[in-house]
Amino acid sequence: MRKLLPAIAIALAGLSGGIPAVSAMQAPAAAPPPSPYSYADVADLATAAPMAIHARIASATALKPERAPGVAAGSSRFYVEADVVGLIRGKGPLAARISYLVDLPLGANGKPVKLKKKQPVLLFARPVAAGAAGSTSTNSIRLVAPDAQLPWDPATEARLRAILTELVKPGAAPAISGFANGFHVPGTLPGEGETQLFFDTATGEPMSLTILTSADGSRRWAAAFGEIVDGSAAVPARDTLAWYRLACGLPRQLPLAKLAGTPPEDRRKAASDYGIVLGALGDCTRTRKPPAG
Structure with missing residues (x-):
């Protein structure tokens, strides 16, 4: 019986080498969270905007009410400078840093929200010619809606890209x-x-x-x-x-x-x-x- 032990050990070693997939089995990766915005939310902006930009906020200044005419009740207007990560839609060239105005809802405390530095955003905009009203420099853009700045996330960008792909297809459904x-x-x-x-x-x-x-x-x-x-x-x-x-x-x-x-x-x-x-x-x-x- 003692002479059989090495053979049994070898056999067991072979079996253990044959089941690493079971022992190393891992739980499937969690699916990425879906976009917080509906298809219509993103399509509304994508179909209206000649430019869609992935950017990161460099600085944001809340404007005083007297410098923000027409801002809706319960919102605050910001002057924002942002660094361009990528131009998803539109024709270049585009400055590495752009500026724009955006209206965002007040926080729960009734005060302007805090826009963090390097916060990623999606911008839906039109270019603003140098010297045009509201333009501060040649890198200014104008959002297609006062609040046409969405927090960036992979799912929302993927939805945007899918919509833009359909928009440029021959025979794309018109409004x-x-x-x-x-x-x-x-x-x-x-x-x-x-x-x-x-x-x-x-x-x-x-x-x-x-x-x-x-x-x-x-x-x-x-x-x-x-x-x-x-x-x-x-x-x-x-x-x-x-x-x-x-x-x-x-x-x-x-x-x-x-x-x-x-x-x-x-x-x-x-x-x-x-x-x-x-x-x-x-x-x-x-x-x-x-x-x-």
Whole structure:
């Protein structure tokens, strides 16, 4: 038996060498925290701003009320200088240090918040020409909204980059500017019908909704950005540019006056079909007010 011990030891050593993956198994890395801002929050700023900048605050000075005309109640205006980390969107050259004004909510104590040195931020802005009103130097920028400075985090930057990638694609969904016209026609079988609704966009390209109702009452719909009306097109996935344009840009109610000339029952059916689309898209969730204009 004593002569077998070395062999047993070797066998056990072989077994122990064969299971390091189990003994060295580690818990999976925690997923990074999601962005505190909704898709619409970031898209509102990304679609309005010709420049998106990752920067770090170098200095921030709270301005006295008499030097901050028009600041909203409950907010304080800051003059900020920041060091550019990277230009995410926009055309250079851009100075290594930039300056701008930003309005931020007061702290819980009713006083201006503290902006820490080297605090990373995302800025959504336009360039300011030297000598323009409000410009202090050639490195000045103007935010597209008084509060268009977001705390930087990896998830928010990733969301921003995904939106910008969609924006530059050929045929990217444009902003909806209003309802043009539409109609509903009954089908050949009882209960069947088709509604087509047409909308104006900021680029002049047409956008349409098609809602088809089967005889059993089931409905399916599609959105088309462009000249071709395709009732079989896929419904835009949530948190995509096309979804954002629809969920955040469609009017909450269908202007039935623009369906004049069609029978009242057909207008009511069109309005009902439109409600199905809005319900399927879901809410345009925002945590901040979008930029004006």
